[in-house]
Amino acid sequence: MNFTCIVYEKKDGIATIKLNRPQVLNAMNRQLWLDFRAALEDVRNDPAIKVLILSGTGRAFSTGADLKESKTRSLEEYRAYLVELQETSRQIIRFEKPTIAAINGYALGSGYELALACDIRIAAENALIGSPEAKVNSSVTGGALRLIQDLIGPGKAKELLFTAEYIDGKEAARIGLVNKAVPLERLEDEAREMAQKVVKNSAFSLKMIKKGLHLARGEVSMEALMDFEIEACLACVSTAERQASLKEFEERKGK
Numbered sequence: 001m002n003f004t005c006i007v008y009e010k011k012d013g014i015a016t017i018k019l020n021r022p023q024v025l026n027a028m029n030r031q032l033w034l035d036f037r038a039a040l041e042d043v044r045n046d047p048a049i050k051v052l053i054l055s056g057t058g059r060a061f062s063t064g065a066d067l068k069e070s071k072t073r074s075l076e077e078y079r080a081y082l083v084e085l086q087e088t089s090r091q092i093i094r095f096e097k098p099t100i101a102a103i104n105g106y107a108l109g110s111g112y113e114l115a116l117a118c119d120i121r122i123a124a125e126n127a128l129i130g131s132p133e134a135k136v137n138s139s140v141t142g143g144a145l146r147l148i149q150d151l152i153g154p155g156k157a158k159e160l161l162f163t164a165e166y167i168d169g170k171e172a173a174r175i176g177l178v179n180k181a182v183p184l185e186r187l188e189d190e191a192r193e194m195a196q197k198v199v200k201n202s203a204f205s206l207k208m209i210k211k212g213l214h215l216a217r218g219e220v221s222m223e224a225l226m227d228f229e230i231e232a233c234l235a236c237v238s239t240a241e242r243q244a245s246l247k248e249f250e251e252r253k254g255k
Contacts, residue, residue, distance in 0.1 A: 001042065005032035007057065008039045013050045013199040014192065015043045022058030025106055027066040030081075037088060043097065050206065051198040052095070053191050054118060055102040056111075061127070064109025067246055075238055082141060082230045085110065089142035090226065092117040094214065096207045098198050102191035103127045103169065104184065113142030116151075119210070120194065121178035123169030124187045129177065130166035136249045137242040139232040146225050150217070152176050 001008060007018040017039050019026040026032075043052050056062055073081060092099060092114070101107075101115035103123040112129055115121050123129065133139050140161065148157040152175050160167070169181035182190045198206065236242070 001038070003035040003039065005029070006035045006039060008035075008042075010043075010046065010049060012196070013048060014053060014195045015039075015046070015049045015051070016053045016055065017043075019054075019056040019060075019062050019111075022056075022060070024063075024066065025060035026056045026058070026062040026111065028062055028064060028110055029066040029069050033084065033088060037091070040088075040091060040095070044095070047203070049097065050201075050203050051098045051100065051195045053100045053102055053195055054114065055188070055191070056104050058105070060106040060111070061101070061103045061115060062108070062111025063106050064111045064113075064132075067250065070237075071243070071246065075234060078237060079230065079234055082233055085141055086143075086226050086230060089113060089117050093143060093222075096210060097203075098206055098210065100191050100194055102187050103129065103178065104187055108132055108166070109138075110142060113140070113144045113147075115178075116144050116147040117142055121172075122187065122191050122194065123172055123178040123181045124184040125169045125181045126184060127169040127172075127181075128166045129169070129172050130164065131161055132164050132166075132249070133236070134162065134164040136245045137236050137239050139229065139236045141226075141229045141233055143222055143226050143229070145229060146222060148177075 005019070005021055007020045009016045017036065019032060021027060021032060043049050099118040101118040101121045103115055103121060105124065105127055107115050107127060107129045109132055112131060131140055156175055169178065172178040173181035
């Protein structure tokens, strides 16, 4: 399989998808999502694969949505994009095989949400993680409104979302947002070692355990939440302040 925006590998029962637009810090455009979903489907259908690792190339896991595409979308096009984005997040959350996010650098916005949708997160100690949505008149997607609270509790979740501040991998591990933080040079090996422990176990048992964990958390209310997230995000991006805040955000990034 040939891909434009990801690097996809399979070896020893482990599949690895690396987001691969390093020149824009792995910002997510339409082609990246198409590539990602095609690889995800291949992992799903390959009985030899028991676990999936997600990571990024270069200095970022992903900085989230590609703002160049965001600027040109009509509200109707934005809704279609968000519906697809939510469906991709649902696929990862519901994925029958265990998933590990190896957060190698910036994990922001929907990039951060992609990591949250995974079962296990391992971060580089110097990775920067957070939700900038409140700074650019947007809102959180990917089920993150629930996933973040499940991991770190409502108080800390509100602090991070309301301030839109980033935290590094060490702090993320301290508060339970990621399972562990390791030096960057150890990250890939650490994720693979974790995956190798999973691979030793029964594929059917893993499937049943993961399904049971979702049932225990109340998947039906998650559906309602994710539908709400679409409406919240559309309401935010349709405000007059949206373009001004995007321009200000880009100027800060350029400094």
